[in-house]
Amino acid sequence: MTVNDDSFTNWKNREEIAESMIPLIGKLHRERDVTVLLHSRSLVNKSVVSILKTHRFARQIAGQELSVTETMPFLKALTALDLGPSQIDLGMLATRYQADERGLSIEEFTAEAVAGATGANKIDRREPRDVVLYGFGRIGRLVARLLIEKAGSGNGLRLRAIVVRGGGAQDIVKRASLLRRDSIHGQFQGTITVDEENSTIIANGNAVKVIYADDPSQVDYTEYGIRDAILIDNTGKWRDRAGLSEHLRPGIEKVVLTAPGKGDVPNIVHGVNHDTIKPDEQILSCASCTTNAIVPPLKAMDDEYGVLRGHVETVHSFTNDQNLLDNYHKAERRGRSAPLNMVITETGAASAVAKALPDLKAPISGSSIRVPVPDVSIAILNLQLARETTREEVHDYLRDVSLTSPLKRQIDFTTAPDAVSSDFIGSRHASIVDAGALKVDGDNAILYLWYDNEFGYSCQVVRVVQHVSGVEYPTYPATAV
Structure with missing residues (x-):
């Protein structure tokens, strides 16, 4: 048999194993509210090839791919346990088992590693929490996709309604079409039908009411059977506490803003300060994508x-706030054609750092350039450090942070030497460290951070909503703090 034959046979064997993983992963998710991860990447509703590609990501740990032949025994062990709602990382299980020297079987090691989610320790499944989207633009539609995707078990978050201004004939059909197809993020994963008579979009079995209103005061959500809901304002029209409080109508308990909040509105970056949210806080912001x-x-x-001290320069994709062609705009430069120009503009990201990281005393400045790409941006973070270090040390440290720290859902890491912006469309991380571009000279470090300013940010929004809803389930094996 030739080398080519060996490689193909190996691929077919791994395909078969990945195919057999899918029903096990699906059953755990539907019946027990367990999300199976691989190094913080969800394997729920993934194809055979997607599962294999996700396993290949693990080559960043030790320079070699993590095979499904190594993770499948752990998945089988999980199905035999009395698991409660949780997130379980097969990659972390396999990695820690390899380093464990006690001679335990995979079944024994797995039971010990996820003990907090089994038997008397497991938490109860949460009742579904209603969610309303106010506005249905770029972020609103991506958040809708994520909420529908995560509704698989019937628990957790449940998208009940979207609120928009009336757009004329076939308004709901056109909005459903925009949810179904996206020029950047591709096709919706599932089926969408429209019930025009009842003003409802049905996506993967989720009935989402479309409510038409010009102002928050016009809506009583209890009329639609909505109770204790979290409203996500995607319009950015109201950004202070007084304005956002207008959303606290009958049926709405909390309001989450997908833009930087003003005044005393808490700016939350999941993974960094989400644990500071007070239980009785009704108004909060998810800050900006940057x-x-x-x-x-x-x-x-x-x-x-x-x-x-530090300075951040964001090279940011253009947004709907800019003009396609030169035309009047209230901002001086944003009126120039977005697809034809690089446009210097301001960013509030640097000043927003103080809200998310109040213990950081270093001054952080910032500026931004909008460039002619529709999605994915890069932040260049130039830092003066308190001690000297080396490129190798920072490289290894950030790689470890992306794989094993409490920030692993926020920080990703790529070693691809040919990476470009479009490679990160659809990334679920808040930012991705470009290892090849990293520069360190003594006490100066320059980090190049890619981020999908649409989808990655939407994932962060959903994480915040899960947290305040009480449906953000613990992850096992536990990450050392």
Whole structure:
């Protein structure tokens, strides 16, 4: 048999194993509210090839691919346990088992590693929590996709309604079409039908009411059977407490803003300060996409090296706020054609750092350039550190943070030497460290951080909503703090 034959046979064997993993992963998710991960990447509703590609990511740990032949025994062991709602990382299980020297069987090791989610220790499944989207633009539709995707078990978050201004004939059909197909993020994964008579979009069996209103005061959500809901404002029209409080109508308990909050509105970056949210807080912000991109790695660098000062330059994709062609705009430069120009503009991300990281005393400045790409941006974070270090040390540290730290859902890491912006469309992380571009000289470190300013940010929004809803289930094996 030739080398080519051996490689193909090996691939077919791994395909078969990955195929057999799918029903096990699906059953755990539907019946027990268990999300199976591989190094913080969900394997729920993934294809055979997607599962194999996700396993290949693990080559960043020890320079070699993690095979499904190694993780399948752990998945089988999980199905035999009395598991409660949780997230379980097969990659972490396999990695820790390889380092364990006690001679335990895979079944024994797995039972011990996830003991907090089994038997008398397991938490109860939460009742579904209603969610309303106010606005249905770029972020609103991506958040809708994520909420529908995560509704598989019937528990957790349940998208009940979207609120928009009336758009004329076939409004709901056109909005459903925009949810179904996206020029950047591709096709919706599932089926969408429209019930025009009842003003409802049905996506993967989820009935989502479309409510038409010009102002929050016009809606009583209890009329639609909505109770104690979390409303996600995607419009950015109201950004202070007084304005956002207008959403606290009958049926709405909390309001989450997908833009930087003003005044005393808490700006939350999941993974960094989400645990500071007070239980009785009704108004909060998820800050900006750029704030979410820079704050986690900034915290990681400050924790390890100390940060004395910093500057962030964001090279940001254009947005709907800009004009396609030169035309009037209230901002001086944003009126120039977005697809034809690089446009210098301001960013509030640097000043927002203080809200998310109040213990960071280092001054952080910032500026931004909009460029002619529709999605994925890069933040260049230039830091003066409190001690000297080396490129190799920072490289290994950030890689470990992305794989094993409490920030692993926020910070990703790529060693691809040919990586470009479009490679990160659909990334679920807040930012991705580009290892090849990293520069370190004594006490100066320059980090290049890619981020999908649409989808990655939407994932952060959903994580915050899960947290305040009480449906953010613990992850096993536990990550050392």
